[in-house]
Amino acid sequence: MDGMQPAPEPLTQHIQRVIARVRAYDRRHPAAWDLHLTGLCVSVALLDHATGGWRAVARSTEAPDWLVIALNLGFAVPLLWRRGHPLAVLLAMTPVALVNAWTGTVLQAAMLQLVVVYNIALRLPLRTLAWTAPLTIAPVLVLAVRHPLNGWNQELVPPLMSIAVAALAGIAVRTRRDYTEALEDRARRLEIERDQQARLAAAAERARIAREMHDIIGHNLSVITGLADGGRYAAAKSPERAAQALDAIAGTSRQALTELRRLLDVLRDDHQHPEAGLAPQPALTDLDQLIDGVRAAGLPVRLTTHGTPALPPGRQLTVYRVVQEALTNTLKHGGPGATADIALSYAGRGAATVTVTDTGHGARPVHGTPTGRGLPGMRERTALYGGTLEAGPRPLPERGWRVRLHLPEEPPP
Known part of the structure; x- marks a missing residue:
């Protein structure tokens, strides 16, 4: 009804539209997006150091300020190259993570390693994930041995679960992306095949029409030519024979025009002549009429x-x-x-x-x-x-x- 208000847009559609816009911007400006994300991570890491928030979770606060700043930058800055060279970024982060675990600083920025693990699972061959295990587990073991706080289960299980979740998330997104690309490629190939089939059908139809027009026009013109030649010779000696030839020419011409008009009506798309395709095609019963016309042509x-x-x-x-x-x-x-x-x-x-x-x-x-x-x-x-x-x-x-x-x-x- 006119007075009814349109239904509110579902929240999921709004979120999907926002995500689509973010992805479109990322495809158009990948470097700008990487700079924004890296700058945000660097800012948060430095803010954590400036407010002293890292001391609340640290197992040792004896690390000097310059070292804490260096560790934060060591975790955050390499993210700029996480998409192009994720394995190299993880290798660069590993010494920083080992120093972080050895000193007991336990910076929150160390969780940025999970972003790199996600990118490895998303962009590199799956066998490359085997390299992430020793590179990410080594700092966990160093922290558990150097600064033990809880039992081994609590020291190892949560970090390992986080690493596994990051890897599985990358694999899931990669699987969905590959599936979507496969569907798009299949749709493109089906569209190309459909266009090719349409062109082949059009070519076959053109060939059929040309064949029909050749048979109709070629034969009738040959008969008319023969009748005209015979009528020309008979005109001087037998006017009656010439008149018969002219009658035969007229009949043959009308027959050719009728068949040609029927063929052209079939080609029309305006549906103004629905009976055009109902006229019967020549059959064996029409052979006698065909032969009579040829005989009349001489x-x-x-x-x-x-x-x-x-x-x-x-x-x-x-x-x-x-x-x-x-x-x-x-x-x-x-x-x-x-x-x-x-x-x-x-x-x-x-x-x-x-x-x-x-x-x-x-x-x-x-x-x-x-x-x-x-x-x-x-x-x-x-x-x-x-x-x-x-x-x-x-x-x-x-x-x-x-x-x-x-x-x-x-x-x-």
Whole structure:
């Protein structure tokens, strides 16, 4: 409701936001953060000496002031390099800690060794922790032997527990950091893989569209060209034949425009044409209409069929497009007087063999021509169903071209 006050922010979220800001500042200005922390520790250590607070916990107050100041600085100043060289810092602190224990001064600044142990567990290989044991336990043993105050349990257990807690804290933070980095790296790799999959899908879709447009436009333009050539020759001798050629050109053009418009409607993203994808693709039942159009363009075609066609729609489209492309190439390159034969053979579970031969003698495109999309498109369609496609000149002494498609049986469900 409008009059309701927003719920107060949980304390944990506020703390997390503050911690995130501190970490962000630390990443941007590591040297400044180290200087601030080291300066704070030095100030607290010197204040402890100035107020004499160290005497309340010391086991011996006979150490001169200069030595107490030196010990405080020896514990606090090396913290400036704790992140870059934590093991070297601990080695530098060890003599200071031994003198602190030997004299019985027992400065509170000695606890800064735990910060260094934490950084060793956080930043160095875990086997390096083995070096921290003798370096941190030696001062504890010296103090227990030199200035005994309680039993051995009370002398050793609390310092050892503090060292173990510091090491475990460093290991826990390191584990969480490594896990977070692994998740971030995995997210980056998944994002890259997603982008790659999107690019591959877009490339495959572009190839499919180019293949469909080539089959639609290329074939119909070849038929229109053949009809126009025939109509031009018939115009002088038989006006009726010329009119029939013009009618056929008009029909073929409308069919090409219809198929092209349907393909372009599928590409639209505005959902204004939801019925665009519902138009059926060409199938085997459309072969007769395709062959009639080619015959009208001046290419005699003979069709023979063996077996009963029982192919799923995808395989029917492949057969149709291969026959269409083969006849289109014959129209374009076969030359005058060329004829074409189509042999269709069907077997069980979607198997089919299609052979298209012609008697043309015109020049054919080279298989590796980069601008030609006919043969590559046929091979791509064939590869979808694990089939094989052969295209090339017929063996001598025969002339012409042969295209042979074989689709194997579908695997059992």
